[in-house]
Amino acid sequence: MSMRRIGAIAFRIIRQFLHDKRTMALLFLAPIIVMTILQFVLNSSSSNAILAIVPPSGPAGTAIVSHLQSQFSANSTITLKILQANQVDSSLKSGDIDGALIFPSDFTQQILLGETPTITLRLSGSNPGIAKQLSGLGNLLITGFTSPAANSAAGSTSANTPILQTSYLYGGPQFTQTDAMAPLLIGLFSYFFVFLLTSVSFLRERSQGTIERLMVSPSSRTELVLGYICGFTVFALAQSAIILLYVIYILQVHYAGNPLTIFLVTSLLTIGGVNMGIFVSAFARNELQIIQFIPLLLVPQILLGGLFFPVKTLPIVLHQLAYVFPLTYANFALQDVMIKGFGVSEIWGDLIFITAFALVVAMLAAFSLRQEKI
Amino acid sequence: MAQTDPVIISGVTKRFGAVTALDDVSLSVATGETFGLIGPNGSGKTTLIRLLLGLGKPTKGNIEILGSSKRSTKITGQIGYMTQSSALYSELSIEENLQFFASIYRLYGAKQRASITQTLALVGLENRRKSPVHTLSGGMKQRVSLACALVHNPALIFLDEPTVGIDPELRMQFWDYFKQLNTNGVTIIVSTHNLDEAARCDRLGLMRFGKLLANDTPEAIKKKSGKDDFDSAFLYFAQRNDTKEQ
Numbered sequence: 001m002s003m004r005r006i007g008a009i010a011f012r013i014i015r016q017f018l019h020d021k022r023t024m025a026l027l028f029l030a031p032i033i034v035m036t037i038l039q040f041v042l043n044s045s046s047s048n049a050i051l052a053i054v055p056p057s058g059p060a061g062t063a064i065v066s067h068l069q070s071q072f073s074a075n076s077t078i079t080l081k082i083l084q085a086n087q088v089d090s091s092l093k094s095g096d097i098d099g100a101l102i103f104p105s106d107f108t109q110q111i112l113l114g115e116t117p118t119i120t121l122r123l124s125g126s127n128p129g130i131a132k133q134l135s136g137l138g139n140l141l142i143t144g145f146t147s148p149a150a151n152s153a154a155g156s157t158s159a160n161t162p163i164l165q166t167s168y169l170y171g172g173p174q175f176t177q178t179d180a181m182a183p184l185l186i187g188l189f190s191y192f193f194v195f196l197l198t199s200v201s202f203l204r205e206r207s208q209g210t211i212e213r214l215m216v217s218p219s220s221r222t223e224l225v226l227g228y229i230c231g232f233t234v235f236a237l238a239q240s241a242i243i244l245l246y247v248i249y250i251l252q253v254h255y256a257g258n259p260l261t262i263f264l265v266t267s268l269l270t271i272g273g274v275n276m277g278i279f280v281s282a283f284a285r286n287e288l289q290i291i292q293f294i295p296l297l298l299v300p301q302i303l304l305g306g307l308f309f310p311v312k313t314l315p316i317v318l319h320q321l322a323y324v325f326p327l328t329y330a331n332f333a334l335q336d337v338m339i340k341g342f343g344v345s346e347i348w349g350d351l352i353f354i355t356a357f358a359l360v361v362a363m364l365a366a367f368s369l370r371q372e373k374i
Numbered sequence: 375m376a377q378t379d380p381v382i383i384s385g386v387t388k389r390f391g392a393v394t395a396l397d398d399v400s401l402s403v404a405t406g407e408t409f410g411l412i413g414p415n416g417s418g419k420t421t422l423i424r425l426l427l428g429l430g431k432p433t434k435g436n437i438e439i440l441g442s443s444k445r446s447t448k449i450t451g452q453i454g455y456m457t458q459s460s461a462l463y464s465e466l467s468i469e470e471n472l473q474f475f476a477s478i479y480r481l482y483g484a485k486q487r488a489s490i491t492q493t494l495a496l497v498g499l500e501n502r503r504k505s506p507v508h509t510l511s512g513g514m515k516q517r518v519s520l521a522c523a524l525v526h527n528p529a530l531i532f533l534d535e536p537t538v539g540i541d542p543e544l545r546m547q548f549w550d551y552f553k554q555l556n557t558n559g560v561t562i563i564v565s566t567h568n569l570d571e572a573a574r575c576d577r578l579g580l581m582r583f584g585k586l587l588a589n590d591t592p593e594a595i596k597k598k599s600g601k602d603d604f605d606s607a608f609l610y611f612a613q614r615n616d617t618k619e620q
Contacts, residue, residue, distance in 0.1 A: 008477030019465040209461030216427040216455045218447035
């Protein structure tokens, strides 16, 4: 294997794309435009939320629960759940609930003594839209406790309003819906545009006959695939870096983890995208056929990878299918890093899968080149 | 048949399912010779060239190129190939295309620059070296394509229909280049369906339906057929083969 030949292929690809202004524009501008639009769309939408109630002890607790249940019966966007105080954080971590309204166990006594009880609203924060929704709802509920009906439910005649104290497991009140979606979109755009670019470029290499010239040259299939990977990875990394910098500094998305870890995840994902592009191009005869692969190969990954619906809420078959896709693992890893502040040691499982995917598809791509022979 | 011949084909058959693209073809090509594979479209010329290049394996028979039946990098490094289409990177300039193909053949630095200058002079494109390929005419692209096949100074060159779609003047120039290469000891195998070009070859292989109908010098082919032109000579050998098969 000759490193200089691999370098020559990579250098040629870089030169080719530097000459192709339209492709460069697609690579760098398109994700930025789409992400800007999505920021506006997502920040004005809401979604279903699960709120846990940790009621105070005694009959007042039962009365408060039934009072809240009657209040929420008409609200289809909130589902109520009753929990013990010690179950709250584990349920938030596992994603079973989005928030919990925790009443102090002596809530009734405090009311009766004319004290001002503190109710805690513990929020997951991994979905800032839902956190915002529950936070607003919490304030509304607290205000509701000053009403005669609520006071009689709590067994009180006085009108002292409880204090609502909000705390977050991840993120905080400054996190917006864009902050939650940014990790998913960074992964998606890095993967999608690089896949598209590589598959079409490699297809062109086949259709214009240059691949035939290369295959009769001393260059091996492995050198050709590695040269392509190196050449496209330069652009894939540049694209990842530009998306990341734009998201952090221009869109001012909040993130908790190390940007280099985010860059590592997107880089590995885009290398997988490059390899998949080379492999898929073996099955296409023209650009239109490449486009036709998108609904087949990319749309399921987008739909099942957690961008629109949390993976765990998917029906069992789709849930299992989601775990076959590299985008799902990248989404998990990017969310864990950006929202929860995880480091490499906590997302290594996801990184191994994404790397393994890139390697397997690289081997398939090299194998597909062998099939070029007559 | 001398063992030193750079191309030795022995009883090669290639089948694609029920279709026999090449049927028991045997021939050899000597060093510094231009061997023309002549025949209509679908006669098996391109299939034979692709097998010689190692782009496929024969169903039966053996192919020896530059003394070896295996394609090591030592062998492939001495082969030049001009495809039917121009097969160039259209976004790159002429020079950048040549630099790339020279690098693939491990030609770097001063050697690369000297070879590119020499090859561009040969195809008459020294003044256009910085021009992007997509701005060139069809004929110029063919010249660049030839230059890419020659830039690493190969000992054996395969030219698949190199003169398709180019004007008569350029065609003449191409054949002059080929003769020039022959005098430097370069062996050329060229396929064409243009019978006018047959006389330019040192030896000819007339092909039809995957069979080698005749394999001799242009003059000997005319003499054997008793015809004055290659069209008539080709028809003579085709009819003779049909009669033999019946």
